Amino acid sequence: xxxxxxxxxFAKSFGSTSVLRDLDLRIPAGQFVAVVGKSGCGKSTLLxxxxxxxxxxxxxxxxxxxxxxxxxxxxRVMFQDDRLLPWRTVLDNVALVxxxxxxxxxxxxxxxxxxxxxxxxxxxxxxxxxxxxxARALVSAPKVILFDEPLGALDAFTRIEMQGLIETxxxxxxxxxxxxxxxxxxxxxxxxxxxxxxxxxIALDVDIDLPRPRTRNQDFFALEEQILSRIIHQPGVPS
Amino acid sequence: xxxxxxxxxxxGATGTGLGTPDSARTTRTxxxxxxxxxxxxxxVPIVVLGFWQAAGSLGGPNNFLPAPLEVIEAAVRLxxxxxxxxxxxxxxxxxxxxxxxxxxIGFVLGLLNGVSRLAERLFDTSxxxxxxxxxxxxxxxxxxxxGIGEEAxxxxxxxxxxFPIYLNTxxxxxxxxxxxxxxxxVYRIPKRQLFTQIVxxxxxxxxxxxxxxxxxxxxxxxxxxETIGADSGLGYMATTAREFVQMDVVVLSIILYAILGxxxxxxxxxxxxxxxxxxxxxxxxxxxxxxxSV
Numbered sequence: 001x002x003x004x005x006x007x008x009x010f011a012k013s014f015g016s017t018s019v020l021r022d023l024d025l026r027i028p029a030g031q032f033v034a035v036v037g038k039s040g041c042g043k044s045t046l047l048x049x050x051x052x053x054x055x056x057x058x059x060x061x062x063x064x065x066x067x068x069x070x071x072x073x074x075x076r077v078m079f080q081d082d083r084l085l086p087w088r089t090v091l092d093n094v095a096l097v098x099x100x101x102x103x104x105x106x107x108x109x110x111x112x113x114x115x116x117x118x119x120x121x122x123x124x125x126x127x128x129x130x131x132x133x134x135a136r137a138l139v140s141a142p143k144v145i146l147f148d149e150p151l152g153a154l155d156a157f158t159r160i161e162m163q164g165l166i167e168t169x170x171x172x173x174x175x176x177x178x179x180x181x182x183x184x185x186x187x188x189x190x191x192x193x194x195x196x197x198x199x200x201x202i203a204l205d206v207d208i209d210l211p212r213p214r215t216r217n218q219d220f221f222a223l224e225e226q227i228l229s230r231i232i233h234q235p236g237v238p239s
Numbered sequence: 240x241x242x243x244x245x246x247x248x249x250x251g252a253t254g255t256g257l258g259t260p261d262s263a264r265t266t267r268t269x270x271x272x273x274x275x276x277x278x279x280x281x282x283v284p285i286v287v288l289g290f291w292q293a294a295g296s297l298g299g300p301n302n303f304l305p306a307p308l309e310v311i312e313a314a315v316r317l318x319x320x321x322x323x324x325x326x327x328x329x330x331x332x333x334x335x336x337x338x339x340x341x342x343x344i345g346f347v348l349g350l351l352n353g354v355s356r357l358a359e360r361l362f363d364t365s366x367x368x369x370x371x372x373x374x375x376x377x378x379x380x381x382x383x384x385x386g387i388g389e390e391a392x393x394x395x396x397x398x399x400x401x402f403p404i405y406l407n408t409x410x411x412x413x414x415x416x417x418x419x420x421x422x423x424x425v426y427r428i429p430k431r432q433l434f435t436q437i438v439x440x441x442x443x444x445x446x447x448x449x450x451x452x453x454x455x456x457x458x459x460x461x462x463x464x465e466t467i468g469a470d471s472g473l474g475y476m477a478t479t480a481r482e483f484v485q486m487d488v489v490v491l492s493i494i495l496y497a498i499l500g501x502x503x504x505x506x507x508x509x510x511x512x513x514x515x516x517x518x519x520x521x522x523x524x525x526x527x528x529x530x531x532s533v
Binding site (some may be wrong): 051052055064071073075076078081084085086087088096097120121122136 | 310341418419420421424425427428436437440443490515516518519
């Protein structure tokens with residue numbers, strides 16, 4: 001089960017700096033959207049607005065046609081850092097957000113960390129910690145998961161492994177996904193649709209019609225190239 | 240007990256760190272250097288005691304400092320009379336009552352000001368002002384208020400311990416990782432759970448530092464208070480002994496202070512190990528032991 005996200009007339013400024021202006025975006029239920037762009041293009045701001053962590057300066061964000069006014073029980077965020085509680089064991093971290101311990105164990109099994117359930121987060125590798133964080137996001141069966149560069153700090157091999165895991169879980173559970181990333185290859189590897197943010201708005205919106213599971217072939221690289229060149233060779237001067 | 244393991248763990252780590260970092264992982268048995276032996280921290284105290292005893296036996300100026308054996312004799316004498324145990328118990332009781340009262344006040348104020356912006360604005364400046372007054376400077380006033388009764392001593396102890404616990408509880412809460420609080424917001428963790436599962440454990444390392452510091456202040460305040468105005472307790476024992484020039488009892492009381500202080504510190508360290516076992520800094524020692532036993 002999943003829900004759609006509708007963003008209309010969205011604008012956000014911090015003081016006198018305008019980050020996003022008059023942005024319209026509709027994400028159908030169950031779609032996997034990746035948002036890419038240079039640092040400071042507003043991609044994290046957009047994600048935080050969907051999460052209900054930032055109020056828009058103008059316009060609305062609606063999830064399942066209900067306007068977002070704060071954190072929503074159907075929406076979970078996976079952050080760039082794991083944000084696990086260091087004083088709770090792996091299983092207890094996942095169980096923090098559910099009343100059902102059995103569900104926590106299931107979620108941990110889904111990310112392949114059943115054998116680590118009793119250890120402290122400090123004893124895990126960065127990739128394992130992010131998997132626990134993913135299990136915590138999954139445990140309440142959310143309708144939307146927002147990924148805020150969750151793999152940015154991981155090494156290349158772990159990142160590819162995690163992309164596969166996220167893709168598998170998304171196909172299994174069908175939650176609507178928004179992934180913010182600066183890695184275009186990652187965006188093309190997992191998303192149905194890639195959105196490039198530049199100059200306060202959507203500069204490019206492409207569907208990725210590659211069959212899953214994806215291999216890095218000719219078509220893959222062509223799309224990656226198209227998106228990259230749009231980000232790098234921006235017409236006009238960025239404000 | 241804790242000091243036995245603390246320096247050994249530290250010096251062992253630097254030893255391998257300076258030399259070959261990999262050898263520590265590849266060697267099957269942990270290297271037993273001289274520095275890692277359990278008795279090493281006790282070498283200096285034992286040597287000093289030996290010299291002290293020898294100087295006393297060889298007939299030094301006896302009224303300057305009694306020999307260790309004389310101090311032990313004094314302890315046995317007082318223990319047989321029962322007054323030693325009574326004095327220790329009375330002092331400990333005063334210390335603990337003061338700690339509970341002052342600690343609770345400091346803890347509650349720290350929590351309140353840490354959580355509520357209004358409470359912080361209302362109370363913090365005043366508390367910071369009062370904090371800068373050395374609490375022992377209030378002794379004349381306290382004696383005028385309470386005489387030399389129990390209240391005077393307990394009041395001074397409570398006043399002394401309240402501030403380190405207040406400050407560290409308050410700072411501990413203020414410095415909680417904002418990212419964890421944001422996570423709690425997104426995951427809609429209920430207020431009550433947020434407090435017990437994130438705020439309190441997050442502030443715990445700081446709270447325990449305050450507690451450990453408060454234990455030191457607790458004994459200091461009590462001893463000063465008992466020395467100045469009391470009719471029982473260890474401070475009183477020392478003051479009376481001074482009047483009768485019982486040098487051995489004076490030295491005994493000083494040694495008892497050291498033992499009680501050390502005992503409190505051991506308890507504080509045990510609490511840190513218990514509450515902060517998730518922290519790699521505190522987990523390391525117990526893990527090393529586990530590895531050694533495997």
